[in-house]
Amino acid sequence: MLELAIGIILGCCALGAGFAMIAGIGPGIGEGNAVAKACExxxxxxxxxxxxxxxMLMGCVIAETTGIYALVIAILLIFVAPNMLVDILLTAIGG
Amino acid sequence: MDIKSRRFKAVDAILLILMILPLVCALVLQVLTSPPSEGISISGAKVFATVSFPLQDLIISEAQVNSWLLIVSLFFLCLYLAHGLSPKAQTKRQLLLEWAFNALENMVHSNMGERFLQFIPFIGAILVLSCFSSLLSLFGLFSPTSDLNVTAGWALVVFALITFYKFKCGPWGYVKSFADPVAVLAPMNLISEVATPVSMAFRHYGNILSGSIISVLIGTAFAGLSSLVLGWLPGILGEFPFLRIGVPAVLSLYFDVVSGVLQAYIFATLTMLYVSSAFNVDEFEARRARKARKKKTL
Structure with a gap:
């Protein structure tokens, strides 16, 4: 049972990280538009x-912000969240 | 002092050695503290020591130590570059320094205007420190900018500057700017005020960290590919990751070098834009004129 719970936590963290990076679409389109117009x-x-x-660089940087937020959340979900959540689970079971 | 004299050259050599010494110290520290491990792992900054404080323990981490060592190294680099300056440029070193300073002066002048020329040292410090911090990963060291604490500290400094320059145009005007255009939007304005340093810190840190993570992933992927393709070779030839030679370096040229330098430039430019746009010249002049008039009437 515990393995299942930990598995669910790890899997959901990975899924969440993947879903968070959907936010990369917006900055991609926006920066593409900006660069196209700059080339014109x-x-x-x-x-x-x-x-x-x-x-154009400044505009790209501002447009990139949301993508970077998503990236930071994805990195946290992959590298930080699993350990933390498993710890919480273990203390909840043990205590 | 004569440029060709022996004493001058000795001082030069000493400064160069003092410049390289902190980096060597950082490398030795890295080798001594990193545990023997198999393969590549992605981890945050190692914690060297913890100093207990009343509210929260102060953690001395690899990022801090590396950035201190880098600051010492850059200090001696500056001393080396500025050593033996003369009114007429004689050495390549001085020409390089003058070119760099002119470029910096032009940048500050075109982005911030005449009034902010005293910002040249600050912007230069941010630019050089951030640039070399990101490039530190080329030596195999942990780059301080891939730790959120370091970039958040810089962003806080910039935020303090922005707030200071907004206050300079009058505290009442600063408070009133939150209720612009209507008082209902004050929470939104507060959020956007706080979002400035947060986004600056996250941007720099996210770019550098993602670059280094992607470099590590590419290295691991090429090692796996090499064992898949060349695994049939006998003995040590089969185990050696041939594909990892060279190819990841080309990709790291973008992820480590270009992205690091670009982020330094962007951080400096954003600092200049935010600080200079926080300062409302007309309002400042009006306030000063009002004060002067008050003083006269008293």
Missing amino acids: AIGRQPESKGAVTST
């Missing part, structure tokens, strides 16, 4: 390459 702008006005590139 550079194509139209090659002399403004420097300003466009740095502005």
Whole structure:
């Protein structure tokens, strides 16, 4: 029974990490749009390459934030959460 | 002091050795403390010591020790670069230093404007420290920026600066800015205020950590692939992971080098943008004029 419980915890942590990374879709699309528009702008006005590139980088970084949040949650779910949850389970059973 | 003199060269050599020594110390510490293990494992910073404190125990971890050693190393690097400066650039070292400082000055000037030129040392420190912290993983050391505590500390410093510059335009204006545009939105404004340092810390840490994790995963995958493909070779030839030579290095060029330098640049640029946009010049001038008028009437 205990093995089953621990198995459920580990499996759900892995599933949760996978589902959390669905959030990677949004930043991917957004950054793609930003870079496409920046390329268009550079194509139209090659002399403004420097300003466009740095502005695009900043925009990409801001758009990336949600993806990074999801990534941090996924990393926590894989590396930190299983040990913690199993500990909680064991203390609940033992105590 | 003459550039060619023996004393000058001796000082140079001493500074270079002092620069490399902390990194060697970090490597030795790493070798001494890491347990013998099979294969590759992904783990957080090792904890060297725990100092007991009333509220929460202070943990001295690998990330902190590495970043202290890096700071010492960078201090001697700066001394080495600034050693023997002359009004007319004579050495390659001085040309390099002048080029770097000009680039930094241009960056601060174009992003923050004339009023914030005193920020050049701070931005430079953030840029260099963050860049070299991320690149520390090239030496096989634990890079301090892949620990959330380090980047959160930097983000807190930036947050303090932002709040300070908002306060400079008047405390009442700072409080009132939360009820903008309507008072109902105050909780939202509070959240977005707190989200600034949180997102800065998470961004830097998440990028560097995910890069190093992906590097480790690629290394492990290539080892497995090598034993799968070349496992039929006799003896030690079959066990040796040939595919792990070279190929992961090309990928780590992006995940470790480019991403580390880019994140340093982004952290510095975000710092500049947030701090300079926190400071409302018109309001500051108006407040100063009002104060001056009050003083005159008294």
